[in-house]
Amino acid sequence: MKLKGSQILLEMLKEEKVDLIFGYPGGAVLDIYDQLYKSKIKHILVRHEQGAVHAADGYARATGRVGVCLVTSGPGATNTVTGIATANMDSIPIVVFTGQVPTTLIGNDAFQESDITGITRPCTKHNFLVRSVEELAATIKEAFHIARSGRPGPVLVDLPKNVMAAETEFDPANIKIRNYDVTHKPVPKKLSQVFEMLSHAKRPLLMTGGGVILGRAAGELTELARKYQIPVTGTLMGLGSFPGTDPLWLGMLGMHGTYHANMAVSHCDLLIAVGVRFDDRVTGTIETFAPNAQIVQIDIDPSSINRNVVVELPIIGETKATLNDLLHFLAEHKYAPDKSARKEWLAEIEQWKEKVPLTYCQNGEIIKPQYVIEMLHKVTNGDVIVTTEVGQNQMWTAQFFKFDKPNSFITSGGLGTMGYGLPAAIGVKCAFPDKNVVDIAGDGSIQMNIQELATAAQYNIAVKVVLLNNGFLGMVRQWQELFYEKRYSHTDMTYAPDFVKLAEAFGIIGMRITKPADVEKALRDAFAVDKPVLMDFRVSREECVYPMVRPGESLSEMDLGTREMIN
Amino acid sequence: MEKKEHIISILVYNKPDVLARIAGTLGGKGYNIESLSVNTTTQYEISKIVMTSIGNQATISRIENQLQRLVDVISVDDLTNVESVHREMVLVRLDLTEDKKDQIKKAVDDNQWKVIKSGEHYVILEITGDKAQIDLAMARLEPLGIADITRTGLVALELKN
Numbered sequence: 268m269k270l271k272g273s274q275i276l277l278e279m280l281k282e283e284k285v286d287l288i289f290g291y292p293g294g295a296v297l298d299i300y301d302q303l304y305k306s307k308i309k310h311i312l313v314r315h316e317q318g319a320v321h322a323a324d325g326y327a328r329a330t331g332r333v334g335v336c337l338v339t340s341g342p343g344a345t346n347t348v349t350g351i352a353t354a355n356m357d358s359i360p361i362v363v364f365t366g367q368v369p370t371t372l373i374g375n376d377a378f379q380e381s382d383i384t385g386i387t388r389p390c391t392k393h394n395f396l397v398r399s400v401e402e403l404a405a406t407i408k409e410a411f412h413i414a415r416s417g418r419p420g421p422v423l424v425d426l427p428k429n430v431m432a433a434e435t436e437f438d439p440a441n442i443k444i445r446n447y448d449v450t451h452k453p454v455p456k457k458l459s460q461v462f463e464m465l466s467h468a469k470r471p472l473l474m475t476g477g478g479v480i481l482g483r484a485a486g487e488l489t490e491l492a493r494k495y496q497i498p499v500t501g502t503l504m505g506l507g508s509f510p511g512t513d514p515l516w517l518g519m520l521g522m523h524g525t526y527h528a529n530m531a532v533s534h535c536d537l538l539i540a541v542g543v544r545f546d547d548r549v550t551g552t553i554e555t556f557a558p559n560a561q562i563v564q565i566d567i568d569p570s571s572i573n574r575n576v577v578v579e580l581p582i583i584g585e586t587k588a589t590l591n592d593l594l595h596f597l598a599e600h601k602y603a604p605d606k607s608a609r610k611e612w613l614a615e616i617e618q619w620k621e622k623v624p625l626t627y628c629q630n631g632e633i634i635k636p637q638y639v640i641e642m643l644h645k646v647t648n649g650d651v652i653v654t655t656e657v658g659q660n661q662m663w664t665a666q667f668f669k670f671d672k673p674n675s676f677i678t679s680g681g682l683g684t685m686g687y688g689l690p691a692a693i694g695v696k697c698a699f700p701d702k703n704v705v706d707i708a709g710d711g712s713i714q715m716n717i718q719e720l721a722t723a724a725q726y727n728i729a730v731k732v733v734l735l736n737n738g739f740l741g742m743v744r745q746w747q748e749l750f751y752e753k754r755y756s757h758t759d760m761t762y763a764p765d766f767v768k769l770a771e772a773f774g775i776i777g778m779r780i781t782k783p784a785d786v787e788k789a790l791r792d793a794f795a796v797d798k799p800v801l802m803d804f805r806v807s808r809e810e811c812v813y814p815m816v817r818p819g820e821s822l823s824e825m826d827l828g829t830r831e832m833i834n
Numbered sequence: 835m836e837k838k839e840h841i842i843s844i845l846v847y848n849k850p851d852v853l854a855r856i857a858g859t860l861g862g863k864g865y866n867i868e869s870l871s872v873n874t875t876t877q878y879e880i881s882k883i884v885m886t887s888i889g890n891q892a893t894i895s896r897i898e899n900q901l902q903r904l905v906d907v908i909s910v911d912d913l914t915n916v917e918s919v920h921r922e923m924v925l926v927r928l929d930l931t932e933d934k935k936d937q938i939k940k941a942v943d944d945n946q947w948k949v950i951k952s953g954e955h956y957v958i959l960e961i962t963g964d965k966a967q968i969d970l971a972m973a974r975l976e977p978l979g980i981a982d983i984t985r986t987g988l989v990a991l992e993l994k995n
């Protein structure tokens with residue numbers, strides 16, 4: 268069967284079971300859009316290409332499937348870069364199709380030409396420029412395979428206009444791609460080493476990260492922890508991989524981690540880290556990270572091992588398969604924790620938790636942002652998929668919302684991209700129309716991709732924006748308060764649109780909430796309607812995120828904030 | 835840990851931008867490439883890149899891991915600790931000025947350097963050898979006044995796979 272390049276693209280999307288893409292048209296992709304017009308594949312028209320990538324990324328994080336977007340050449344392509352870099356830092360499987368000028372014009376500085384494969388080389392897992400229609404089908408198949416296999420990541424496929432118009436024979440049953448062999452099997456010797464270490468450990472601790480969610484290993488990790496009563500802490504990306512309401516859960520570790528999680532890391536004698544890469548926000552000063560512990564690190568990617576923290580026992584392998592093997596090995600060899608030692612260890616952690624609980628003070632007439640987050644949990648019973656923007660809103664969400672399930676907390680961890688939350692929430696809601704989806708936002712961040720409210724309105728994608736409006740670029744202001752003697756250089760955001768009117772102008776519902784007593788009702792009202800809603804919560808302006816490990820300090824030396832904050 | 839020169843042999847798929855990927859990956863992560871040579875292999879679709887980099891074992895392992903992540907990289911081997919032979923080539927032009935002329939001719943004879951082209955006013959030499967041999971030749975060439983020089987990167991081959 269002879270097909271045009273543009274038809275082959277859509278056929279291949281069908282082959283990959285893609286039923287939804289996020290995109291924005293332009294000259295170089297007119298042929299593809301013409302095919303889409305006749306196709307069953309659903310296309311969501313975003314308002315900025317960055318939004319398309321974040322939406323595809325949110326879709327991927329919530330479903331575990333590959334997210335797809337389509338944009339035009341030149342500025343359309345360059346607008347995707349922040350989105351791609353965001354996905355790359357968090358290892359999210361997406362495929363980005365970009366239009367390109369005809370192959371005969373490449374290199375000529377043609378109208379709307381950009382070397383997008385060159386630009387995105389350092390921030391993609393891999394990318395392709397398709398030079399002829401004959402290689403198109405195999406390239407697309409390869410792109411999807413690369414995006415989802417091994418350690419996942421974004422793949423960009425650049426499609427010159429003439430390649431889309433050219434014809435070739437298409438036979439989906441006969442597409443050959445290179446054989447990628449990426450799976451490693453853990454060796455029994457290493458499992459017996461873990462067994463030995465666990466048998467000797469008096470204060471073991473599990474640390475879970477994004478690799479557990481990406482590797483679908485949350486069940487195995489949870490079993491390991493519960494069966495052998497090992498307490499668990501996690502990175503920002505690991506939230507949801509172990510139930511946040513389980514007594515063994517210590518909360519997040521690191522810069523804004525809980526006191527007891529950081530103390531546990533600092534005092535444990537065995538740290539089993541799964542699917543983490545020991546980012547500097549997590550470790551504090553590297554020299555004093557987990558100073559008393561032997562560290563076991565399980566990760567699919569050898570480059571994550573011994574990069575920041577030197578570990579005693581690296582195990583390279585898929586998190587799910589490795590944890591499964593470990594569970595079997597421990598059961599077979601009848602591992603049983605030393606009961607009294609374990610009891611002592613858990614009691615010690617409990618003492619830290621009682622000494623410095625995660626708390627805030629909701630008194631008076633001003634809404635505390637943490638209170639809104641707790642109320643959100645109450646109103647939804649935690650049955651909600653949460654995206655965030657970046658800044659204090661993100662850290663408070665990580666601290667105060669108890670995530671019980673994987674793929675339910677969706678945030679830009681590695682790159683920290685403001686403007687991520689709203690389009691990501693749109694992507695999530697498209698994947699799960701029947702689920703509650705909330706973007707917990709800051710007033711600064713929301714303005715970075717606010718145009719996507721139009722997308723939500725057009726398709727009635729009923730996301731709820733919980734705007735924690737403090738009138739500041741709050742996280743930056745916090746650092747200015749703590750480290751720059753309150754010189755609030757360019758962080759005051761008081762000059763802002765009226766968000767309620769703005770929401771209404773976009774055709775969605777806007778609400779303003781100024782009193783603590785109105786918070787719960789507002790949330791209930793918002794979830795009662797099947798429409799996008801923006802809730803403008805006017806919150807305490809100079810609230811800080813505590814506790815905090817100051818940059819350059821150890822995890823065990825946390826700044827707990829003022830008495831008033833933690834009383 | 836001791837810093838030393840490591841010879842890394844990389845098999846890659848012969849794609850148009852594979853060199854850019856490798857150079858970009860290492861440059862972007864702050865690793866240094868001392869020398870680089872790209873060779874074809876007996877298979878058209880596969881190329882071999884030999885690069886040298888100075889660092890301690892941990893740094894070199896990180897380089898290997900980073901390269902291994904690239905989709906077009908087939909294998910990465912540190913040849914420093916396996917039995918292998920190494921060669922570099924240097925082309926040098928010496929100008930036969932009045933004051934150096936005799937000295938140069940004598941040195942070429944004494945060292946049995948290979949002259950690949952010569953004229954009334956110049957001589958061009960081809961010198962191949964391992965690093966020690968090249969360094970020795972360079973030390974002897976220096977006083978003769980090097981007019982121009984070009985050097986290949988190092989190439990290496992294992993005694994067995």
Ligand SMILES: Cc1ncc(C[n+]2csc(CCOP(=O)(O)OP(=O)(O)O)c2C)c(N)n1
Binds near residue numbers: 656657660739
């Ligand atoms: C695109 C981008 N630009 C700048 C920053 C730096 N930055 C990190 S947090 C932050 C403030 C965010 O303000 P807001 O969205 O109001 O959140 P808040 O901290 O007040 O909750 C800024 C500017 C960033 N992370 N991303």
Ligand SMILES: [Mg+2]
Binds near residue numbers: 710
């Ligand atoms: Mg703010």
